[in-house]
Amino acid sequence: MLMLLAVVLVVSGALVVGAAWGIYGKLPEKLEGFLVALAGGALLLSVTSELIQPSIDTSSVFHAMLGVAAGAITFAVADYLIDEKWGSDSGGGLLAAITLDGIPENLALGVALIGAGGLEVAALAGSILLSNLPEAAGGAKEMAGGRHSRAKVLWLWIGTAAILSAAAVAGNLLLTGAGEGTLAIIRCVAAGAVIASLATEVFPKAYKAEAHWAGVATALGAILAFTLSSFSA
Template sequence: MNLIVIAVVSGALILGAVWGIYGNLSKQTEGFLVALAGGALIVSAVLELINPAIEKAQTGIALSIVFAGALVFTGLDYVVKKKWGSDSGGGLLAAITLDGIPENLALGVALIGADALAVAALSGSIFLSNLPEAAGGAKEMTENGTSKKKVLLLWCVTALILSLAAYLGNQLLAGVAEETLAYIRCFAGGAVVASLAIEVFPKAFKNEQYWTGLAAALGLILAFFLNSLA
């Protein structure tokens, strides 16, 4: 079941890429969907990763690790996109893979010892996030002159890498101590929060502006609702 959840969530990257390359995606629609997913993700990160972890670990250490997760993602994002650049195929692959690492790390560790319903809000939020992100990214790449075939290949490879990473992480961490797992969840939660601040909400506001506030609130409501079903 865990593998199916991971495959479906990562498969949204391929669906989104196809939508962006061959479909009709307006900037307003993309911004609204990205904000919706962002609102859902920030709630899911707190309710399904950080809060449960704090209940099983030392609060001070756990919160410090949340910050560490944000710090590491921010540093990696800066290095890959500002220093390395994303003009080459390798740079593009690294950039779009990095954006998906926090969410897939979060999904992999959240699924340990839990069924699909228990992480419905998180998996649903990541799916919602992946779809417009891939659609917008793929559309922008094709508009910048990258061939449609190459763009689709890049997103397929990204989906495969992130699926394998989430699944292997889930399997390898399944036997670790509960307190250690709690700290890993905190790290993933911090990385997710940083990715939302750096990548998600700025993009959403740029494309849709003030409707993004309502979209983020709707995402928050959706995440709370799904979480209440568990």
């Protein structure tokens, strides 16, 4: 439990730190794009190696396929509703848009911590941490530049961090003792949602901000995640 709380605190705390950085600090657009691509590459490799592959090993390729497809479709539908129906610039839409990316990641983190040692979740936790910092900084910067006050934007991110922390804790506590087939599907649903969010939100944003170095940054992120993962091998 202490390890769960410590990991969740660090990962979710990165949202608040990143948001404060984006609101009150200066973040060059090209640097933001590079960091977003770096984090995206790390997260892509991590969900593949820490969520999908273990699910295949303990359950089956069929379970993994179902879970990834279900997660991607769920994200796509929710993302469409936020952008096209609810309005991503509204208060509720902003909160939904922010949490939509984070809930699958944190749920996956909580599930990954079931029966795992400290080093075994280092790659996934580190990748989510890397992802949260530039994502929060860029998102908070954009929101603060609109009709929302800086204080309101910061409190929105603090509330989001609390929601995502609850998702990680719930994923860990409620699913302890679940069968491998069930855990495999849940891991892959979360992984599918994360992959879809990378394709539709993260990488396009990174390319738009830093077209020439986005590919290199993505590769560096994957290398970083691979290095973190190798510590637990």
